[in-house]
Amino acid sequence: MKRIEVSAAVILQDDKILVTKRIGEEFDGQWEFPGGKVEAGETHEETVIREIKEELSVDIKVNQYFDTITYQYDSFHLTMHLFFCEIKYGELVLNEHSDAKWLMIDELSGLDWVPADIQIVDLLKNSKYLKERKENRILVF
Structure with a gap:
């Protein structure tokens, strides 16, 4: 069986x-978290940075x-x-990609996801990182 290793970004x-x-x-019209295949000699972080630059023309910070x-x-x-x-x-x-959206975490469940990415949506709902990020946000009025 063919094995594929990828890195993907949850861009906040x-x-x-x-x-x-x-x-x-395959999976035309379904939603995903952007990213792509790991190339020989690349770290997972290098992969996600390269793939996002190729797919979305932006530079990201991991x-x-x-x-x-x-x-x-x-x-x-x-x-x-x-x-x-x-x-x-x-x-x-x-x-x-044909479309992109910025969504709140509770809006993610309503999309038609690529099968593997459904797991990610479930993991995000329980993410300690996201909870801490929200709790530590300082509101400026």
Whole structure:
């Protein structure tokens, strides 16, 4: 069975998370967390930085490792390494997706997700990092 290893970004801005819609190939029209395949000699962090630059034309900062999930598709076994990230600079350009949205965590469940990414939505709902981030936010009036 073919094995694929990828790194993906949970890109945060304020209380919202960036999600992207696939275009073409398998899973066309389904939502995912952006990222892609790990290349030889690359760290997982290097992969997610490169992939987001290629897919969305922005430079990101990797803030923290989040989790690693696995998923068994019919034709391959996926291992996905996830990182909490933020955009350092650049304007989003959809080079490999048909749509992108910034959503609150409670809005994520309503989307048609790529099968493996459904696990990520569930993990995010219980994320200690997101809870601490929200609790530590200082409001300026």
